[in-house]
Amino acid sequence: MEYLLLASYLMGEDGMEILVLLLGLAIVVGIFANSRGRSGWGWFFLSCIITPIVTGLLVVVLPNLKAVEIMQREISESKICPQCAERIKDAAIVCRFCGYRFESSAPNREMSNSPIGRIEPRLNDDWRRSKPQ
Numbered sequence: 697m698e699y700l701l702l703a704s705y706l707m708g709e710d711g712m713e714i715l716v717l718l719l720g721l722a723i724v725v726g727i728f729a730n731s732r733g734r735s736g737w738g739w740f741f742l743s744c745i746i747t748p749i750v751t752g753l754l755v756v757v758l759p760n761l762k763a764v765e766i767m768q769r770e771i772s773e774s775k776i777c778p779q780c781a782e783r784i785k786d787a788a789i790v791c792r793f794c795g796y797r798f799e800s801s802a803p804n805r806e807m808s809n810s811p812i813g814r815i816e817p818r819l820n821d822d823w824r825r826s827k828p829q
Contacts, residue, residue: 721748725755733761 730736
């Protein structure tokens with residue numbers, strides 16, 4: 697911020713235009729950083745200390761934290777089918793790619809409170825073939 701004030705002092709009226717331009721670019725960098733899951737205010741103030749062009753390039757080069765968080769959430773809420781090795785949801789009973797039926801799995805906490813979660817799924821058709829004893 698100090699270099700901006702110094703630039704405005706040294707350049708006169710043109711310095712004020714440059715100061716407004718640099719602050720506008722710093723705001724744009726802050727908004728862009730916020731859209732990528734980073735601290736908008738932090739990147740705005742960093743843009744005021746360093747130039748907005750350098751910090752803008754840094755925001756573009758650094759990974760998008762929102763996308764990384766979504767990918768981690770999808771991975772943590774999924775399992776891999778042992779037959780076809782495709783990733784499917786944790787709550788799945790049948791693989792949507794190959795039709796593999798999973799053995800019993802621990803019920804989800806969210807599912808146990810719902811009426812659907814209390815119903816035991818039919819895992820295979822062996823019960824039809826067995827005769828009553």
